[in-house]
Amino acid sequence: MNKKVMIQVSGLSQEFETDGETIRPLQQANFSILENTFNIIYGPSGSGKSTMLNILSGLQAPTAGTVMFEGQNIYKMSRDALAHFRAHRLGVVYQTSYWVHSLNVLENVAMPLYFLGYSRRKAAKLAMLALQRVGMERYAKKSPIFLSGGEQQRIGLARALATSPLYVIADEPTGNLDTENGDKVMNLLLNCQTEFRCTIILVTHNMEYVPLADHLIHIQDGLTEELQQATALQATEEIIRDLRQRVAALARMKAKDATRP
Amino acid sequence: MQPDLKTTAHQRYTKIPSAVLLHVAWRNLINKKLRAFLTIMGIIIGIGSIFFLLSFGLGLRDLVTREVIGNQSIQSIEIESGNSKIIKLDQAGVNKVKGLAHVKRSSLTYTFPGSLKIKGSETDTIVYGIDPDYQGLTSLRLLEGRLLNDGDVKQAFMNQGALNSVGITDPKKAIGQEIQLAIPLQNVETSKKQIVDTYKVVGVIDSTSGSEIFIPRFNFEAAGVLNYSQMKVLADSGADVGTLRKQIESLGYQTSSPVDTIDQINQIFRFFNIILAGFGIIGMIVAVLGMFNTLTVALLERTKEIGLMVALGARNRDMRRLFILEAMLLSLIGAAFGVLLAFLGGLLINVLMNSLAHNRGVTEHFMLFATPFWLILAMFGFMMVVGLVVVYFPARRAGKINPIEALRRE
Incomplete structure (x- = not known):
């Protein structure tokens, strides 16, 4: 089945000037993301993931190259149009949950709807639906800051889904969660793809999630490489093999050390 | 979709x-x-x-x-002939003023110093010869009794100040009292030398600025006083006061208005x-x-x-x-x-x-x-x-x- 290309990244580079030193977190990145797929951008810390995430979420214009969403260069839009694009098309889930402290859970979830011009009542209705999707509706009137990390992350996902976005971008959404809660969030993300036809972009350094992906983008030292899932799974196997070898090597080191007088 | x-x-x-x-x-x-x-x-x-x-x-x-300012309206203009020997506030002059645009109402007043006698006490006073229009243009606060009516001749009302000067504090006690007024008519073109008459007090107003008696203007006219002491004019609106005053002054009269004091x-x-x-x-x-x-x-x-x-x-x-x-x-x-x-x-x-x-x-x-x-x-x-x-x-x-x-x- 031929899927429509939704996001086309071409020749993307980013440069910073820090203390007279030029940093290039991204160099000539190229990849495309297809409609209604689960994409994982992975790479170790410092690889340029965060920069890629910022560029994809419409917050930071690249030094060179283009990001086309449905054929339109988002960095050619006016500031207001770009803000509207963020509120309307993107749902973003962060590693740490950020909240407007003075507002309750429901109002925080309704936030992107407010930015689209919805009245409080209409926004509350849609926000409630989003909370029901993640099973957090009973916390609607509570303050989000007193909830557990897992609960906060699910509410963060509800906020990302409130406007029924086409794209859900998740930045290490399980980074601060235990496996159980992490899996719940991942399950919800998968659900977004299958049930609500969202295109998912997951940014992570955690290789565990590779099997969830339809498409993988590996970033290392500012360079990107696209992998098919089969290749990725193979890569995962390699990583597991590497890890086993490494564990074995370390065990041998310890054993050798123990035999010394 | x-x-x-x-x-x-x-x-x-x-x-x-x-x-x-x-x-x-x-x-x-x-x-x-x-x-x-x-x-x-x-x-x-x-x-x-x-x-x-x-x-x-x-x-x-x-x-x-x-x-x-007391009770004077800011739309009112007071007109006097001043010290001029030629221009007098006589009937002809009054008619000219009345004919000006934006004059809503007017009243004519005589003002003379005189003496007041009541129950044996005597005191100096100011006597105003007024008409009912004056009462309409000046909001007088009545303490007791009534103001002057159209048919009144030998009736008078006085202010609390006049009562105080003869030792009466309760205005109720003044109503119905007879007072004798003696008003010398010096420096006035008239046949009589003075007005001496008895008036009946019908009202007391709330003002303590000096001693004042108000009697019908007719009493002065009957004595042959031709020139009015003061004319009071009410302009259509406060905005008309300025132009109206200029027009009146061009007739040779002096004008004053509470607006001056307010300013x-x-x-x-x-x-x-x-x-x-x-x-x-x-x-x-x-x-x-x-x-x-x-x-x-x-x-x-x-x-x-x-x-x-x-x-x-x-x-x-x-x-x-x-x-x-x-x-x-x-x-x-x-x-x-x-x-x-x-x-x-x-x-x-x-x-x-x-x-x-x-x-x-x-x-x-x-x-x-x-x-x-x-x-x-x-x-x-x-x-x-x-x-x-x-x-x-x-x-x-x-x-x-x-x-x-x-x-x-x-």
């Missing part, structure tokens, strides 16, 4: 509804109750002290104006009020510093929140609007309570001062504080402007927050 990206960028939903933004601003204020309370207290004290002092200044001005009083009090407002401004400065501090701290504390909102699709200018709204909320609440408390404080002091004055024998009730609607509006307007100036820098910074840097902050 999702709409196309190009069309969504231009669809009608582009900004946060003000009601929603106001709600968020309000939540932000009550989220930091103590801080908001203290800031608002500062504004209450600042606005309250300015309002209190200005309302005192204006009240005092009005009190003085009332005392000096002088206003001039003095303008200066006085500036000094009072100056004292109030000191409180205001403290309030402004408090408010600036609150908004700056709020900006620092909420940099991350603002970054989040921008990342989620808020426009930078919406964040500026949010801060301006928060400052406006502080200003509005502060101004409302400041004005209210200053008003209540003024009322309280007024009651105290009145009872103090009452204990010392002052019968008249007075208002020391004036709270005209424009002053209340001006206080709100002033605080809004101050709020806007104070929030200028924090709002500008809020509008420039970079979401990436803000979210990275710890």
Whole structure:
């Protein structure tokens, strides 16, 4: 089945000037993301993931190259149009949950709807639906800051889904969660793809999630490489093999050390 | 079905509804109750002290104006012939004045010094020969009895001052009394040398500025007095007073109007009020510093929140609007309570001062504080402007927050 290309990244580079030193977190990145797929951008810390995430979420214009969403260069839009694009098309889930402290859970979830011009009542209705999707509706009137990390992350996902976005971008959404809660969030993300036809972009350094992906983008030292899932799974196997070898090597080191007088 | 990206960028939903933004601003204020309370207290004290002092200044001005102008209408013009030997305020002159545009009503008065005898006591007095029109043009406050009617000839009413000078304090006792008036008619072209007659008191008015007796004008006309002492004209509106006066003066008469006196009083009090407002401004400065501090701290504390909102699709200018709204909320609440408390404080002091004055024998009730609607509006307007100036820098910074840097902050 031929899927429509939704996001086309071409020749993307980013440069910073820090203390007279030029940093290039991204160099000539190229990849495309297809409609209604689960994409994982992975790479170790410092690889340029965060920069890629910022560029994809419409917050930071690249030094060179283009990001086309449905054929339109988002960095050619006016500031207001770009803000509207963020509120309307993107749902973003962060590693740490950020909240407007003075507002309750429901109002925080309704936030992107407010930015689209919805009245409080209409926004509350849609926000409630989003909370029901993640099973957090009973916390609607509570303050989000007193909830557990897992609960906060699910509410963060509800906020990302409130406007029924086409794209859900998740930045290490399980980074601060235990496996159980992490899996719940991942399950919800998968659900977004299958049930609500969202295109998912997951940014992570955690290789565990590779099997969830339809498409993988590996970033290392500012360079990107696209992998098919089969290749990725193979890569995962390699990583597991590497890890086993490494564990074995370390065990041998310890054993050798123990035999010394 | 999702709409196309190009069309969504231009669809009608582009900004946060003000009601929603106001709600968020309000939540932000009550989220930091103590801080908001203290800031608002500062504004209450600042606005309250300015309002209190200005309302005192204006009240005092009005009190003085009332005392000096008395019951004269500001639309009225008083006309006299002055010391001119040629131009007299006679019937011909009166007709000319009556023929001018914007003359609504007029009255003619004779004024002569005379002596008053009642129950054996005698005193000097001023005698006014008036007509019912005069009573219409001058709002006289009747204490007892009635004013003069059309058919009256030998009836008179007097002021409390005249009664006091003959030792009568209760106006009720004066009604029905016979008084003898002797009015010398010197320096007047007339057949008689003086008017000596008996009048019956029908009313007492509330005025203690000297001794005054009012009798029908007819008495002077019968004695052959040809020139009136004074003509009073009521203009169609206060705006016509100026041009009408010029026209009357071009006929050779002298005019005066309560507006002249009011202008002088206003001039003095303008200066006085500036000094009072100056004292109030000191409180205001403290309030402004408090408010600036609150908004700056709020900006620092909420940099991350603002970054989040921008990342989620808020426009930078919406964040500026949010801060301006928060400052406006502080200003509005502060101004409302400041004005209210200053008003209540003024009322309280007024009651105290009145009872103090009452204990010392002052019968008249007075208002020391004036709270005209424009002053209340001006206080709100002033605080809004101050709020806007104070929030200028924090709002500008809020509008420039970079979401990436803000979210990275710890």
